[in-house]
Amino acid sequence: MVDTDTAVAVQLLYGRQSHSIDSGRAGEWAATFTADGVFDSPSYPEPEVGTEALTAFAQRFFDDATAAQEKRRHVITNIGIERVADDELAVDCYLQIMATPLGGETRIVRFTTVRDRVVRVDGHWLIARRAISRDDN
Amino acid sequence: MVDTDTAVAVQLLYGRQSHSIDSGRAGEWAATFTADGVFDSPSYPEPEVGTEALTAFAQRFFDDATAAQEKRRHVITNIGIERVADDELAVDCYLQIMATPLGGETRIVRFTTVRDRVVRVDGHWLIARRAISRDDN
Amino acid sequence: MVDTDTAVAVQLLYGRQSHSIDSGRAGEWAATFTADGVFDSPSYPEPEVGTEALTAFAQRFFDDATAAQEKRRHVITNIGIERVADDELAVDCYLQIMATPLGGETRIVRFTTVRDRVVRVDGHWLIARRAISRDDN
Numbered sequence: 001m002v003d004t005d006t007a008v009a010v011q012l013l014y015g016r017q018s019h020s021i022d023s024g025r026a027g028e029w030a031a032t033f034t035a036d037g038v039f040d041s042p043s044y045p046e047p048e049v050g051t052e053a054l055t056a057f058a059q060r061f062f063d064d065a066t067a068a069q070e071k072r073r074h075v076i077t078n079i080g081i082e083r084v085a086d087d088e089l090a091v092d093c094y095l096q097i098m099a100t101p102l103g104g105e106t107r108i109v110r111f112t113t114v115r116d117r118v119v120r121v122d123g124h125w126l127i128a129r130r131a132i133s134r135d136d137n
Numbered sequence: 138m139v140d141t142d143t144a145v146a147v148q149l150l151y152g153r154q155s156h157s158i159d160s161g162r163a164g165e166w167a168a169t170f171t172a173d174g175v176f177d178s179p180s181y182p183e184p185e186v187g188t189e190a191l192t193a194f195a196q197r198f199f200d201d202a203t204a205a206q207e208k209r210r211h212v213i214t215n216i217g218i219e220r221v222a223d224d225e226l227a228v229d230c231y232l233q234i235m236a237t238p239l240g241g242e243t244r245i246v247r248f249t250t251v252r253d254r255v256v257r258v259d260g261h262w263l264i265a266r267r268a269i270s271r272d273d274n
Numbered sequence: 275m276v277d278t279d280t281a282v283a284v285q286l287l288y289g290r291q292s293h294s295i296d297s298g299r300a301g302e303w304a305a306t307f308t309a310d311g312v313f314d315s316p317s318y319p320e321p322e323v324g325t326e327a328l329t330a331f332a333q334r335f336f337d338d339a340t341a342a343q344e345k346r347r348h349v350i351t352n353i354g355i356e357r358v359a360d361d362e363l364a365v366d367c368y369l370q371i372m373a374t375p376l377g378g379e380t381r382i383v384r385f386t387t388v389r390d391r392v393v394r395v396d397g398h399w400l401i402a403r404r405a406i407s408r409d410d411n
Binding site (some may be wrong): 148218233 | 278279282283284286289291292293318335347348349350351372374375376377378379380381382
Binding site (some may be wrong): 011012034040071074077100101103104107108111 | 276278281282303351352353354355356366367368370372382385389409410
């Protein structure tokens with residue numbers, strides 16, 4: 001069972017995480033992962049590993065949106081949390097990538113599911129490994 | 138007023154519930170209802186009542202999606218919780234059914250609102266009655 | 275850091291808030307703001323200030339939807355909470371306005387981001403100032 005404090009800490013982590021990548025605060029997004037955290041998504045050629053690569057990835061995401069004159073958003077819902085060990089959780093959520101061009105209509109770019117391994121480091125819950133699946137493949 | 142532990146237990150229940158039906162774990166979905174739980178939706182001909190019927194319903198949902206070569210998702214947002222009695226809650230949320238065909242684009246199948254009666258059984262919060270309303274009718 | 279009780283109180287506030295405006299309970303929606311609360315959105319000509327103006331605004335929103343034979347929904351996700359002072363929080367979330375006409379399909383009307391200043395008044399967290407940004411401008 002997941003205790004209340006842990007569940008809420010995880011909800012707050014996921015609550016703020018998207019705002020950082022979507023608003024161009026790349027370092028803040030990378031800091032939601034462990035120092036050797038892994039981000040593995042079929043939408044990108046290779047997994048990104050570690051703070052430096054994760055920061056660069058988040059910066060590219062934001063820069064690409066800016067270049068396209070779009071706001072792109074990571075919409076997180078359905079956060080499910082299971083305890084794996086005292087300092088380790090499995091977290092599932094749905095992640096919709098949505099985009100709105102300047103003066104245009106919002107579209108759903110893709111629907112994905114996220115499976116994270118979340119670990120406690122110095123009292124803080126951080127993402128050690130994120131694996132994303134796309135619903136269209 | 139709803140205390141913090143209760144609110145979070147309900148959030149976790151709703152957080153994981155959709156994953157079970159959407160991923161084909163029909164028994165796990167049925168187990169989020171009481172043994173005589175009722176699922177009443179205008180999208181289906183009759184209410185489903187009890188663990189066996191609820192399990193069969195969830196299995197059909199997943200099998201239909203698989204047959205259509207689609208991923209179908211229950212996206213839950215806006216969870217509002219009111220205490221009705223010590224062991225009973227009224228929970229409102231929004232539920233979007235979304236679908237993504239293999240190689241295709243995600244669409245919103247329908248927007249619905251959920252009103253649940255949630256009861257505490259042996260210390261666990263379970264759905265005793267779910268009533269769904271469709272926004273298109 | 276935001277403590278667990280505060281975080282959950284804020285989640286519950288945001289969880290129920292949309293239901294009130296979307297279901298025509300205008301006074302209940304206005305009561306989620308302080309008595310001199312400010313609602314500032316680029317989708318409307320002027321900020322609304324204070325309980326009376328906020329109530330009238332919420333009533334117009336619902337009446338306009340009813341006149342258009344639509345259900346309109348405020349879908350809230352990605353609630354991020356930062357403590358600004360003992361009795362003051364900064365809350366960020368995503369807000370999608372969605373609409374479903376009678377017998378028709380659901381569409382995303384617009385994607386917005388919300389930045390709120392939330393304050394504690396007599397032990398209750400209330401919105402003192404809401405500033406909305408539209409992703410399309």
